[in-house]
Amino acid sequence: MSRRSIVANLDAVTIFLYLALVTLGILSIYSAVYDVKAPQPIYNLSIYSGKQILRLAFAVILVIGIMLIDYKLFEAFAYVFYALIVLLLVLVLIVGVKIGGARSWFDLGFMRLQPAEFAKLACSLAIAKYLSQSGVSLKIQRKNVGAFFKTALIALTILAVPALLILLQPDAGSMLIFVSFLLVFYREGLHSIFLFLPLDAGIFFVLALVVPIAYLSFAVLVLAALFFGIYYFLRGKITRRLVMSIILIALVHIAYAFSVNFIFENVLKPHQKERIMILLDEEVDKRARGSRYNLQQSKIAIGSGGLTGKGFLQGTQTKYDFVPEQRTDFIFCTIGEEGGWIGSSLLILLYIGLMSRVIIIAERQPDGFARIYGYGVASILFFHFTLNISMTMGLFPVVGIPLPFISYGGSSLWSFTILIFILLKLDAHRNRLFAG
Amino acid sequence: MEVRSNRQFTMYGLFIIVGLVFIVQLFKLQILEDSYKAAAESNAVHKEIIHPHRGLIYDRNGKLLVYNEPVYDLMVITREVEMEDTLRFCEALNITKETFEERMNRLLRNFTGQVFIPQLSKLEYAQIQDILFDYPGFYVVPRTIRVYPHRSLANTLGYIGEINATQLKKNRESEKYYEQGDLVGQSGIEASYEPYIRGEKGVKYIVKNKYNQEVGAFRDGALDKKAIPGKKLVASIDLELQQLAEQLLTHKIGGIVAIEPSTGEILTLASAPSYDPNLLTGNKLSVNFRSLIVDEYKPLFNRALQSRYPPGSTFKTVQALIGLQAGVITPKYQFPCARNLVKCHWHPNPTNARTSIQHSCNPFYYNAFRRFVYKDGDSFDSLYYNYDVWRERVLQFGFGRKLGVDIANEGAGSIPKAAFFNKAYGEGRWNYSNIYSLSIGQGEMGVTLLQLGNLAATLANRGFYYIPHLIKGIGEQSKPLPEYQKKHYVGASKRYFNIITNGMEAAFKNGTVGPLAQMPYNKDIVICAKTGTVQNPHGEDHSTFIAFAPKDNPKIAISVYVENAGFGGIWAANIASLMIEQYLTDTIQRPALLKQVVDKAFTKREILRREAIRKAAQARADSLKALLVRKEDE
CATH class of the missing domain: 3.90.1310.10 (Penicillin-binding protein 2a (Domain 2))
Known part of the structure; x- marks a missing residue:
């Protein structure tokens, strides 16, 4: 296939959405760091927007590189790349520089590199390669339950190694992203109970912290009794097995609630507790001035945007440094303040569009590797998008993860660019692959 | 794993649900909630x-x-x-x-x-x-x-x-x-x-x-x-005149009010003892304020505006005008100086309205006031009713109520109602003998110095006054506030006023006013005046004085009050005379008198201080003398 036809076969919709988000990102960074007293042009390399443009230029070089590489190599070198990244994650713990309490960066002198950002890419490739092998399945089959456990164990190990290394930095936010692969597993046949269980665990986690444990236990037992009543009313009989399993479920829930309380009180660090409690309890909110400040300023910035926003470069909250981390993790505040409800809703629609497009591309792949990889891309994007925006609006504890394509930072931009364009490269070759 | 799966729709579903949650939450934050906008402004906009x-x-x-x-x-x-x-x-x-x-x-x-x-x-x-x-x-x-x-x-x-x-x-x-x-x-x-x-x-x-x-x-x-x-x-203040007034009040307790009769503009409003207004500025204010407020002579108390001095004989002018206007006395009516009724001093006898002012005859006013309150017969009812009629007439002269000067804390003075005496003595259990001192401006009566000054101005105008005021121009407008541009008539005809002012002219020239107050260098300036010597049960009598000059087309009306300074015709008169001289001629040609007045002390503090100095000097001289005597003996 000629180089020309590769370009012609790249998915135009994805590229358009990518460019739209990256452009919006640079504009937002410019706005976040804009100095009213000494305005600089957006491309000035001494300010962050200029630096981000430089990084975008490098991202374009990376994209060209991806286009030149034989598409088969991504699958072939998936494990090698994975191993390299794991090595880097170990290395960063030893020679990395400590910024903001976490040893997450390599300092290369002219720039800093965050290997955790590339771990997502490595895992996507490795998981895709592993799960696409024949005979590997996440579907529980009556005849071969052992195969399921083996597959699950290996897949989880692939994720756990980099995740634990990242947790050692410590960077809990980046680690959380690995949970997104649950969606990939689900698509590849994992029973939906595994999707339901984390959800159940999450809801119960919050309930365990907010509701006194005795009331919660009582409520669980009442629910169980209610279930029996309704079941008996509908079916006219209750089997012993059902009784046993329901009681077991109830007891597991109660035990879980107890352990959540125990972990919360004895394991989590004060600032982590505070970040969680701040979302749940008004009283804690008042006490925890520090955590509250960031969240409050972030909400003020977004909330003051109104319907149409204050206009480009007109935001006062982000511009005058009231919002912390405004050009990186809290970049959404700038969009909320200056773009208002219309602008920020538009951004959300852009993301939904991009993520859906990635799923569409994944679903049209003829082979398992490309599809699974595509799901990895979509899931990672989805988690970043959900957690980052939830955090700025006070729907989730503050964890430091960037908003893809928008937040300032080279590692993040490059890793997401590579994620997307490897998929597009694979997609461009889907027909030929199919042919032979 | 199969190539096609319905599970992709779970993904779309998740994207859309999360997106919707965000859009709804944003709607809440950005559009429904107003407090964030206010918080943003208070954050950044000062x-x-x-x-x-x-x-x-x-x-x-x-x-x-x-x-x-x-x-x-x-x-x-x-x-x-x-x-x-x-x-x-x-x-x-x-x-x-x-x-x-x-x-x-x-x-x-x-x-x-x-x-x-x-x-x-x-x-x-x-x-x-x-x-x-x-x-x-x-x-x-x-x-x-x-x-x-x-x-x-x-x-x-x-x-x-x-x-x-x-x-x-x-x-x-x-x-x-x-x-x-x-x-x-x-x-x-x-x-x-x-x-x-x-x-x-x-x-x-x-x-x-x-x-x-x-x-x-x-x-x-x-x-x-x-x-x-x-x-x-x-x-409206004339700074030079004001400064002279304050100088004249050195070591005295009292005040001076001077008014331009034709406008009601206050030329001088002096109260003594006073203080340096610069004490109450800037960062020293509270410290200085505290020391002023505990001062035994109360420098923050504006005696010119807030005091309740009995007016003494200066009030006879009002009494005469009310009597004449009501017809209880006539210009020709005469009355002997019957000192069995009320104390008086030696003067030509008997007197009429004019000469009673000139000589300040007490029995004449005892009689005139009595004739007023008993004009409907010698009954309590007549006394009770006519007393209040009389009081109303006095109030018309500006006494017993706030005049409405343009600064706060003006005192009202006091002229009690008849009901007051009922309360004090019992219903119907009082008669003229309880109130006769009011006829000569003593007893249950208090006036402010401003009211006395206003009386002088009313006499100068022969029947009306403008409410005295301190500000004659605001911004570019060279007019006082509208309430100060209106004439107030006191309800006595000009004819009667002329009788009184003639009496006042005589009082100054050869009546109760002492010789030092005369103006030998400006004999052409005709001064009309009335003295007052207010009995003070706690010590030396208070000296008071009202005057205006010149008699025709008066330029200045003045009231002076000096506590414990004795006879009104002496110290208060001297002060008023110097004030008039300064205002009408722009100079003082009697420096000796000026020095004498300034040096004269009526405050106990100053008197005791001087006494102590004198005694100390005496003691020193004595011991020196004793030393010399001893030396000589040796």
Whole structure:
């Protein structure tokens, strides 16, 4: 296939959405760091927007590189790349520089590199390669339950190694992203109970912290009794097995609630507790001035945007440094303040569009590797998008993860660019692959 | 794993659900909730109040009475301070290093401006101005304080001070202009003309970043408002005359009021003892205020406006006019000086309305007042009814009520109602013998010096007055407020006034007024006057005096009150005479009299002090003499 036809076969919709988000990102960074007293042009390399443009230029070089590489190599070198990244994650713990309490960066002198950002890419490739092998399945089959456990164990190990290394930095936010692969597993046949269980665990986690444990236990037992009543009313009989399993479920829930309380009180660090409690309890909110400040300023910035926003470069909250981390993790505040409800809703629609497009591309792949990889891309994007925006609006504890394509930072931009364009490269070759 | 799966729709579902949750939550934050917008403004936009220049006050001849002087608050932003040479800084400020450190330690460590040293003078500021640049974190904010260059008129001009809680609360219910910490006029002209001289505060909205650093004007200053300076005031006061009055009252307790009869403009309003108005400005205000308020002679008490002095014989002018107008006496009516009725002094006998003024005959007024209250027969009913009629007539002369001068705290004086005597003695259990002293301005009667001055002006005008006022021009308008442009008639005809003024002319020339008060160098100036000697059960009699001059086309009406100074025809008369001379001729040709009056002391404190000095000098002379005698003996 000629180089020309590769370009012609790249998915135009994805590229358009990518460019739209990256452009919006640079504009937002410019706005976040804009100095009213000494305005600089957006491309000035001494300010962050200029630096981000430089990084975008490098991202374009990376994209060209991806286009030149034989598409088969991504699958072939998936494990090698994975191993390299794991090595880097170990290395960063030893020679990395400590910024903001976490040893997450390599300092290369002219720039800093965050290997955790590339771990997502490595895992996507490795998981895709592993799960696409024949005979590997996440579907529980009556005849071969052992195969399921083996597959699950290996897949989880692939994720756990980099995740634990990242947790050692410590960077809990980046680690959380690995949970997104649950969606990939689900698509590849994992029973939906595994999707339901984390959800159940999450809801119960919050309930365990907010509701006194005795009331919660009582409520669980009442629910169980209610279930029996309704079941008996509908079916006219209750089997012993059902009784046993329901009681077991109830007891597991109660035990879980107890352990959540125990972990919360004895394991989590004060600032982590505070970040969680701040979302749940008004009283804690008042006490925890520090955590509250960031969240409050972030909400003020977004909330003051109104319907149409204050206009480009007109935001006062982000511009005058009231919002912390405004050009990186809290970049959404700038969009909320200056773009208002219309602008920020538009951004959300852009993301939904991009993520859906990635799923569409994944679903049209003829082979398992490309599809699974595509799901990895979509899931990672989805988690970043959900957690980052939830955090700025006070729907989730503050964890430091960037908003893809928008937040300032080279590692993040490059890793997401590579994620997307490897998929597009694979997609461009889907027909030929199919042919032979 | 199969190529096609319905599970992809779970993904779309998740995307859409999360997206919707975000869009709804954003709608709540950005559109439904208003508080974030306000919070954003208070975060970044700071309102800075610009205080206008307070209006200046001039006297009637254009002399400055009050002006603003710039002072400089030395401010510091503690977090920005970098001290390279603390010693040099301290030397320039004339403070020790210890003081510097102590002050710094008292301040909060933050990014807001705090006062380091308040109200540096122009000179003090000049000393640090040059080096201030080398000390980041320090800067200067100009302010103004009131300066009273002449040290006169303390109680009249009043003072400005920080608004208190009650004033603030009252203001909040009405115009909502003031804020905590604002300076407002607290007394005198500063208080009553506050709305005119304060001007209008300006507002500047500035955008500040998180570190409280200024980053620009909010909306390019579209909402900013310039401060409007206060209006200037032209006082009716004649500064030179005022200063003379204050000089004349040295070591005396009392007051002087001089009024221009044809306008009601107050030329002089002096109360003694007084104080230097500059004591009550700037950062020394509260300390000085405390020491003034405990002073036994109450310098903050404006005797010219607030006192309740019995008017004594000066009141006979009113009594005569009421009697004549009511017809209970006629111009020809005569009455013997019957000293069995009431004490009097030796004078030609009998007297009529005119000569009773000239000689200040007490029995004549005992009789005239009696004829008024018993004009409907010798009954209690007649007394009760006619007393209140009489009281109403007195009130018409401006007594027993506030005249309505244009500064606050004016006293009303007091003329009791008949009901008061019923209460004091029992219903119907009092008669003329209980109230006759009112006929000669004694007893249950109190007037302010301003009311007496107004009486002098009314006599000068032969029947009417303008409400006395201190401000004759506001801003560019050279007119007083409308209420001060209206004539008030007192209800006695000019014919009767002429009888009284003739009596007053005679009283000055050869009546009760002493020889020192005569004006040998200005014999052509005809002065009409009435003396008063007020019996004081607690000590020496009070000396009082009203006068106007010249008799035709009067230019000045005056009232003088000196506590414990004895006979009204002497000290009070001397003071009034000097005042009239100064005002009508612009000079004093009797320096000896001036010195004599100024030197004369009537305050116990000064008398005792002089006595002590005299005794000490005597003792020294005695011991010296004894020494000499001993030496001679040896």
